[in-house]
Amino acid sequence: MLTNWPCPLPAGGSSDEYAVAFESGAKHRILLLPALFDEANKTRHQTIEIMRRFEGAGVDSVLPDLVGMNESLQPLAEQTLEGWQAAARAAAVHFQSTHMLSIRAGALLAPPSLPGWRYAPSGGKQAIRSMIRARTIASREAGTEEKSDNLTKLGETEGIELAGYQLGPAMFGQLAAAATPDAGNLTDIAQSDLGAGGGLWLRAEPDYDAAQADALAAIIIMSLPK
Amino acid sequence: MTPENTVQDSDQPTKVIDSMAPSRAEIDASVRAILADVLGLDPNDVAEFDGDTGLFGHLPELDSMAVAGLLTEMEDRMDIVIEDDDVDGEMLETYGGLLAFAEAKSISV
Numbered sequence: 119m120l121t122n123w124p125c126p127l128p129a130g131g132s133s134d135e136y137a138v139a140f141e142s143g144a145k146h147r148i149l150l151l152p153a154l155f156d157e158a159n160k161t162r163h164q165t166i167e168i169m170r171r172f173e174g175a176g177v178d179s180v181l182p183d184l185v186g187m188n189e190s191l192q193p194l195a196e197q198t199l200e201g202w203q204a205a206a207r208a209a210a211v212h213f214q215s216t217h218m219l220s221i222r223a224g225a226l227l228a229p230p231s232l233p234g235w236r237y238a239p240s241g242g243k244q245a246i247r248s249m250i251r252a253r254t255i256a257s258r259e260a261g262t263e264e265k266s267d268n269l270t271k272l273g274e275t276e277g278i279e280l281a282g283y284q285l286g287p288a289m290f291g292q293l294a295a296a297a298t299p300d301a302g303n304l305t306d307i308a309q310s311d312l313g314a315g316g317g318l319w320l321r322a323e324p325d326y327d328a329a330q331a332d333a334l335a336a337i338i339i340m341s342l343p344k
Numbered sequence: 345m346t347p348e349n350t351v352q353d354s355d356q357p358t359k360v361i362d363s364m365a366p367s368r369a370e371i372d373a374s375v376r377a378i379l380a381d382v383l384g385l386d387p388n389d390v391a392e393f394d395g396d397t398g399l400f401g402h403l404p405e406l407d408s409m410a411v412a413g414l415l416t417e418m419e420d421r422m423d424i425v426i427e428d429d430d431v432d433g434e435m436l437e438t439y440g441g442l443l444a445f446a447e448a449k450s451i452s453v
Contacts, residue, residue, distance in 0.1 A: 156409055156413075244416060244420070247416055248409075248412045248413055248416040249409075249412070251412035251415060251416065251431075252408045252409040252411070252412035252413075253408075254428055254431070255408040255411055255412060255431060256408035258431075259408065265428055266428050281409055315381075316377075316378075316380065316381025316382070316384075317381065319413075320378075320381045320382050320413055320414075320417060321381075321382065321383075321384045321410075322382060322383060322384070322405035322406055322407065322409075322410035322413075323384070323405060325384055
């Protein structure tokens, strides 16, 4: 279930990265593009739950680490949004994906060649805004005032640590400018399409929800050609 | 209200388009719904919150990242903008404080 794949590096060459893969040579093979940063942590369990639903329905899926993400040994501070987009395209080729499913800001990484779905897509803007706000709240609690404007400048010039993630200036600037991309040919799945309960990325603690995973996987499996 | 602000529909009674400011009940419902999502609580439990129910500092789940997510979600769902200086201990201390803040923000936009 755990495998390796050669993820391209921004400066050329590649880095061996982990991927969670449910592979059986099925006709349909879905590339998962996970939520980013803090939201990745909150939704990882749910993402795997969704992949298990796909497996149960005879659909292959893969969740690759991109350089600097999750278990990667590459420094996150050196990664860029463009680099991740190139990595996602490379993953689609390497794993011979036929479809994609992005989660939240993973929508920013969608390879243009793949059809598929976007679960509750968001941009980089909102992710940066939340993480900067968390830092101002935490610093105020600690008795040291920090202003969002100053943190934004710091991020743009030198890079910044937000929610435990060290972002370089290029990544920070690209994310801060990134609104939710247009859906294009992709189909959006809203949180409200999954019945009761809010999005797991909003939860204060990482969690999962079997009913939501069932509902999301059902929407996708039903719309795949037989 | 001028007549231009009314909508005529053959099947519907004449409806006046009021200002878009949400009612207090709508604001209360929005804030409770967001809290239920953030805390992973059943909406019925959040419905029991009153003005004195403690939030930040009382609920261990609400760390700074969770509070930040809560405020950003309020911005998105309630179409308000929350500035650094808006965020203080009082608004986060109790449900009543958060609701009063949301009401003041919703009216001022």
